[in-house]
Amino acid sequence: MRRRLTAVLWILVILTGCLNGCEKKEETSGIEEISLEEDGEEASSGEEDSPEKTGEETREKGQEPEQETDAIFVYVCGQVAAPGVYELSAGARVYQAIERAGGTLEGASPESLNLAQQAEDGQKIYVPSKEEAEAGTFPQDDSWGAASSSREQGGGKVNLNTAGLEELMTLTGIGQTRAEAIITYREEEGAFQAPEDIMKVDGIKEGIYEKLKDEITV
Structure with missing residues:
Protein backbone atom coordinates (compact mmCIF):
# COMPACT_ATOMS: atom_id res chain seq x y z
CA MET A 1 0.00 0.00 0.00
CA ARG A 2 2.84 2.35 0.88
CA ARG A 3 4.38 1.81 -2.53
CA ARG A 4 1.09 2.55 -4.22
CA LEU A 5 0.60 5.70 -2.17
CA THR A 6 4.13 6.77 -2.91
CA ALA A 7 3.61 6.17 -6.63
CA VAL A 8 0.32 8.08 -6.56
CA LEU A 9 2.01 11.00 -4.79
CA TRP A 10 4.79 11.09 -7.40
CA ILE A 11 2.24 11.02 -10.18
CA LEU A 12 0.39 13.93 -8.57
CA VAL A 13 3.66 15.86 -8.17
CA ILE A 14 4.56 15.22 -11.78
CA LEU A 15 1.10 16.23 -13.03
CA THR A 16 1.19 19.40 -10.88
CA GLY A 17 4.59 20.29 -12.28
CA CYS A 18 3.41 19.73 -15.84
CA LEU A 19 0.33 21.88 -15.29
CA ASN A 20 2.41 24.69 -13.79
CA GLY A 21 4.81 24.51 -16.71
CA CYS A 22 1.99 24.77 -19.25
CA GLU A 23 0.53 27.81 -17.50
CA LYS A 24 3.91 29.55 -17.55
CA LYS A 25 4.28 28.83 -21.23
CA GLU A 26 0.82 30.25 -21.94
CA GLU A 27 1.59 33.38 -19.92
CA THR A 28 4.91 33.78 -21.69
CA SER A 29 3.27 33.34 -25.09
CA GLY A 30 0.62 35.92 -24.24
CA ILE A 31 3.27 38.45 -23.21
CA GLU A 32 5.14 37.93 -26.42
CA GLU A 33 1.95 38.32 -28.46
CA ILE A 34 1.07 41.56 -26.67
CA SER A 35 4.60 42.81 -27.15
CA LEU A 36 4.47 42.03 -30.83
CA GLU A 37 1.11 43.74 -31.18
CA GLU A 38 2.40 46.82 -29.37
CA ASP A 39 5.52 46.85 -31.53
CA GLY A 40 3.33 46.50 -34.62
CA GLU A 41 1.17 49.45 -33.53
CA GLU A 42 4.25 51.56 -32.88
CA ALA A 43 5.71 50.61 -36.24
CA SER A 44 2.39 51.33 -37.93
CA SER A 45 2.16 54.66 -36.12
CA GLY A 46 5.69 55.49 -37.22
CA GLU A 47 4.85 54.68 -40.83
CA GLU A 48 1.79 56.94 -40.72
CA ASP A 49 3.68 59.87 -39.23
CA SER A 50 6.61 59.53 -41.57
CA PRO A 51 4.93 60.86 -44.74
CA GLU A 52 3.55 63.85 -42.86
CA LYS A 53 6.92 64.66 -41.38
CA THR A 54 8.56 64.11 -44.71
CA GLY A 55 6.02 66.35 -46.36
CA GLU A 56 6.55 69.09 -43.78
CA GLU A 57 10.31 68.80 -44.12
CA THR A 58 9.98 68.94 -47.89
CA ARG A 59 7.79 72.01 -47.70
CA GLU A 60 10.21 73.64 -45.29
CA LYS A 61 13.15 72.82 -47.53
CA GLY A 62 11.17 73.87 -50.58
CA GLN A 63 10.40 77.29 -49.17
CA GLU A 64 12.54 79.95 -50.79
CA PRO A 65 13.23 83.30 -49.19
CA GLU A 66 11.27 86.08 -50.78
CA GLN A 67 13.40 87.96 -53.24
CA GLU A 68 13.47 91.67 -52.73
CA THR A 69 12.34 93.52 -55.80
CA ASP A 70 14.79 96.18 -56.96
CA ALA A 71 13.29 99.62 -56.54
CA ILE A 72 14.19 103.13 -57.60
CA PHE A 73 13.13 106.52 -56.28
CA VAL A 74 12.29 109.46 -58.52
CA TYR A 75 11.19 113.02 -57.86
CA VAL A 76 8.18 114.02 -59.94
CA CYS A 77 7.33 117.72 -59.99
CA GLY A 78 5.97 120.51 -62.15
CA GLN A 79 2.49 120.26 -63.61
CA VAL A 80 1.39 117.08 -61.82
CA ALA A 81 -1.41 116.51 -59.31
CA ALA A 82 0.77 115.34 -56.44
CA PRO A 83 4.46 116.30 -56.73
CA GLY A 84 6.79 114.23 -54.58
CA VAL A 85 9.25 111.37 -54.34
CA TYR A 86 7.89 108.04 -55.52
CA GLU A 87 9.13 104.48 -55.39
CA LEU A 88 8.98 102.55 -58.65
CA SER A 89 10.05 99.13 -59.80
CA ALA A 90 13.36 99.04 -61.61
CA GLY A 91 12.74 99.41 -65.32
CA ALA A 92 9.70 101.66 -64.91
CA ARG A 93 9.10 104.37 -67.51
CA VAL A 94 8.70 108.11 -67.16
CA TYR A 95 4.98 107.95 -67.92
CA GLN A 96 4.52 105.50 -65.02
CA ALA A 97 6.22 107.92 -62.66
CA ILE A 98 3.87 110.69 -63.78
CA GLU A 99 0.88 108.38 -63.24
CA ARG A 100 2.10 107.67 -59.69
CA ALA A 101 2.11 111.43 -59.09
CA GLY A 102 -1.58 111.60 -59.98
CA GLY A 103 -1.18 112.46 -63.64
CA THR A 104 -0.74 115.85 -65.27
CA LEU A 105 -2.71 119.02 -64.62
CA GLU A 106 -4.70 120.94 -67.18
CA GLY A 107 -2.30 123.10 -69.13
CA ALA A 108 0.64 120.68 -68.75
CA SER A 109 2.84 119.70 -71.67
CA PRO A 110 3.75 116.03 -71.09
CA GLU A 111 4.55 115.68 -74.78
CA SER A 112 7.65 117.72 -74.03
CA LEU A 113 9.05 114.69 -72.24
CA ASN A 114 10.17 111.36 -73.55
CA LEU A 115 7.46 109.43 -71.73
CA ALA A 116 8.85 106.09 -72.89
CA GLN A 117 12.27 106.70 -71.40
CA GLN A 118 13.32 104.38 -68.60
CA ALA A 119 13.34 106.17 -65.27
CA GLU A 120 16.54 106.14 -63.26
CA ASP A 121 17.15 106.09 -59.53
CA GLY A 122 17.40 109.62 -58.19
CA GLN A 123 15.95 111.16 -61.35
CA LYS A 124 14.01 114.42 -61.32
CA ILE A 125 11.08 114.36 -63.73
CA TYR A 126 9.76 117.85 -64.36
CA VAL A 127 6.51 118.23 -66.29
CA PRO A 128 6.42 121.73 -67.80
CA SER A 129 3.38 123.82 -68.56
CA LYS A 130 2.54 124.64 -72.16
CA GLU A 131 3.83 128.18 -71.60
CA GLU A 132 7.16 126.88 -70.29
CA ALA A 133 7.41 124.45 -73.17
CA GLU A 134 6.64 127.24 -75.64
CA ALA A 135 9.22 129.56 -74.12
CA GLY A 136 11.74 126.85 -73.39
CA THR A 137 12.10 127.99 -69.79
CA PHE A 138 11.81 124.64 -68.04
CA PRO A 139 14.84 122.65 -66.75
CA GLN A 140 17.23 121.80 -69.54
CA ASP A 141 19.22 118.87 -68.15
CA ASP A 142 18.75 115.28 -69.30
CA SER A 143 17.58 114.11 -65.87
CA TRP A 144 13.96 115.26 -66.44
CA GLY A 145 13.22 112.73 -69.14
CA ALA A 146 13.91 114.41 -72.50
Missing part, protein backbone atom coordinates in the same frame (compact mmCIF):
# COMPACT_ATOMS: atom_id res chain seq x y z
CA ALA A 147 15.21 112.37 -75.41
CA SER A 148 19.01 112.31 -75.51
CA SER A 149 20.05 110.08 -78.41
CA SER A 150 21.10 113.03 -80.58
CA ARG A 151 23.00 114.57 -77.68
CA GLU A 152 24.98 111.37 -77.23
CA GLN A 153 25.76 111.16 -80.92
CA GLY A 154 26.68 114.85 -81.11
CA GLY A 155 29.08 114.82 -78.20
CA GLY A 156 26.52 116.24 -75.78
CA LYS A 157 25.01 118.64 -78.34
CA VAL A 158 21.69 118.41 -80.16
CA ASN A 159 22.03 117.72 -83.88
CA LEU A 160 19.71 120.09 -85.75
CA ASN A 161 19.43 117.67 -88.66
CA THR A 162 18.49 114.53 -86.73
CA ALA A 163 16.83 115.67 -83.48
CA GLY A 164 13.11 115.10 -83.03
CA LEU A 165 10.54 117.53 -81.71
CA GLU A 166 10.98 116.65 -78.06
CA GLU A 167 14.75 116.80 -78.22
CA LEU A 168 14.76 120.17 -79.98
CA MET A 169 12.54 121.46 -77.19
CA THR A 170 15.33 120.76 -74.70
CA LEU A 171 17.31 123.63 -76.22
CA THR A 172 17.40 126.95 -74.41
CA GLY A 173 14.67 129.23 -75.74
CA ILE A 174 13.14 126.60 -78.01
CA GLY A 175 9.54 125.71 -77.29
CA GLN A 176 7.16 123.55 -79.27
CA THR A 177 6.40 126.18 -81.92
CA ARG A 178 10.05 126.91 -82.65
CA ALA A 179 10.93 123.24 -82.59
CA GLU A 180 8.23 122.56 -85.18
CA ALA A 181 9.58 125.47 -87.26
CA ILE A 182 13.06 123.91 -87.22
CA ILE A 183 11.68 120.59 -88.48
CA THR A 184 9.61 122.33 -91.14
CA TYR A 185 12.64 124.30 -92.33
CA ARG A 186 14.88 121.24 -92.79
CA GLU A 187 12.06 119.37 -94.56
CA GLU A 188 11.52 122.22 -97.00
CA GLU A 189 15.02 123.68 -97.33
CA GLY A 190 17.16 120.66 -96.62
CA ALA A 191 19.74 119.97 -93.92
CA PHE A 192 21.37 122.73 -91.92
CA GLN A 193 24.92 123.34 -93.11
CA ALA A 194 26.12 125.11 -89.99
CA PRO A 195 24.76 125.72 -86.48
CA GLU A 196 24.20 129.42 -87.22
CA ASP A 197 21.77 128.46 -90.01
CA ILE A 198 19.20 128.05 -87.26
CA MET A 199 18.72 131.82 -87.48
CA LYS A 200 17.10 131.25 -90.89
CA VAL A 201 14.17 129.61 -89.11
CA ASP A 202 11.17 131.85 -88.47
CA GLY A 203 11.09 133.10 -84.92
CA ILE A 204 14.75 132.38 -84.13
CA LYS A 205 16.98 135.43 -84.13
CA GLU A 206 20.52 136.20 -83.08
CA GLY A 207 19.61 136.63 -79.42
CA ILE A 208 18.26 133.08 -79.15
CA TYR A 209 21.16 131.72 -81.20
CA GLU A 210 23.68 133.25 -78.78
CA LYS A 211 21.96 131.44 -75.90
CA LEU A 212 21.92 128.02 -77.52
CA LYS A 213 24.89 128.00 -79.89
CA ASP A 214 26.93 125.87 -77.49
CA GLU A 215 24.10 123.29 -77.35
CA ILE A 216 23.72 122.57 -81.07
CA THR A 217 25.63 120.93 -83.88
CA VAL A 218 24.96 119.71 -87.45
